[in-house]
Amino acid sequence: MNRLTVGGVVRRIVLVALGLFWLIPVYLLLANAAKTDDQYGFVDVWKPVGLGGLWANMGAAWDKGNLGAGLASTAVYSILSPAIAVLIGAAAGFAIVALRLRHGFAWFVIIFSSTIIPLQMILMPLFRGYVKFHLYDTRVGMIIIYTVLTIPFAAFVMRNFFSGIAREVFEAATVDGASSMRIFARIYLPMSVSALVAIFILQATLIWNDLLIGLTLTRSSDVRPVMTALVAMQSTYGGSTMQVVLAGGLLVSLPTVVLFLLTQRTFTRGMALGQF
Amino acid sequence: MTTVAAPPTTRTKAEGPPGQRYSWSARGFATPALILVGIVLYLPFVWTGYLSFTKYSGVGKASWVGIQNYRDMFSNPEFYNAMLNTLYWVVGTIALPVGLGLAIALLAHGIRGSFWYKLPFLLPYAISGVAVGVIWTFILQTDGALTEALEFFNLPGQDLRWLLDSPLNTWMMIIASTWQGAGVNALLFGIGLASIPIGPVEAARIDGASGWSMFRHIYWPMLRPLTTVVVGLAIVGSLKTFDVVWAMTKGGPGKQSETLALRMWKSTFQENQWGLGGAIAVFLTVITVLAAGLYLRRQLSESRSVV
16 A cells, blocks of 8 residues: 555645645634734735734733733642542552452443433532532542542553553562552553653643632632633723734643644544543 | 462362452442442432422422423423434434545555554644634634635635534534544544454455445444444534533523533523523433443443453
8 A cells, every 4th residue: 555556646745735724713813812912904815925923922912911811820720630530540450450450341431431421410419519619610520520520531541551561560569468559550640651651731721721629619810720711801891902802712732732743643543542 | 479380279278269258358349439429419310309309499398399400401491402402412423534534444444554644643632622622713603714614615605603502502512522432433433443353354355356346245244243333422422512612602592502511500500590490400311321321331331251
């Protein structure tokens, strides 16, 4: 199949053409997020002007659009929550597979099935509960909900991953008299770094991109995650010009896009896992 | 590591089944996950079910009204409008991101470096629904980039108001969401295609099959199980549609482009009708669970065989 056949060439050309077409929105974003107030509306939207005005527009989005505060909060959420969730999920997977938890499959079904619940089905009690326990509009509250939403997926992937580790590994460790905590921390976790990283990267991206939780459980600009801040900025009451909003959209997308470009293989591995 | 080579039976007898020796710590390891999921996800789940049978404004006490909220829901034109839009989203998502994803995967199948050809399609997945909404709002605004491009090439559609007229706005948002989601489907179909054994493909090739007949008789039947999963995922995903719509039209103009997920949020948090919001959430959950049955059973049964 690697020979250059006519069909192969045609397929490549179609793919490249379609790929370029797919990048048009990215081009339009870059071209117009960089336009100054003098240029926007006067220079055609399809014409590039260089990247001169981009910095100023991003600065305006950062300050006036309050994206700076949102970025700081979101960075905390999307690093801490998946890190905690991966450990809790891995512990559950370890208990089910390696420690042969009694009725482990039932535990697994209960934990994993929660992934199909639409968020709409939990938002109302979550809001009331958060207000009651003073977690509403706090960073701790946001870390908790993002963590718990990540646990079922982490448990699912880690359980499947641990199933691939030979039983003899566990038995050898028990002969040496190692405690279960030691076996988990010193043998199983180090063996599964690649899976842990894949989960972490995917879930960090999903948390970074969340809107609905932020919209429901936060209010102040210090706690509000960045996508919720961007939506507020974009609304007619936000008072920002289109080019500043576009620069804001670019600004909040850069971390995840850079992460994607740096870790393509791991990222896409997580993406594929994330669908199941 | 010489112990690994020892016959396992002798050791098992000497130490007792690991299931007994470690059963307490096993529970300890799995309990945090179960408790957190139970309190933060399942408890609210049940509570929302209860709220859907009450009249509640978010403060004070909820009073039991039986199935009144469900009656209200099914006699409410806003609900039907949101349901119709959600149906557009489901149908559109199966046709566009799934269809295009399959096409891209087939085009890239067997090409050296196919990953690089798929990269432009995968990239938007890293971008949030909100940022996708921002970009496409700009492209689709009246006299925006799309209209200009149509004028330049002298194509029809120059006077369409992409985001202001319904149901056109819903279809344009489905396209925006296709831009974001087609790559994931291409990725999944790519994995599926790579796992097809070479035997039947070569046999068919020798018999003179190529192109369409190859797809029709070899690839398509072999991709069937995966296609079921991908379609199930697409349905579940599209039922939850919220972010892109919120960022592009907020469900407007008026309430014309609302989805069920959006209507639930507005009923609850903007119009303070929590009971009605709960009823919509329950309705949404029932269809989601039915659709998830398409792929979940398969997943769980595959998992079971691993245990």
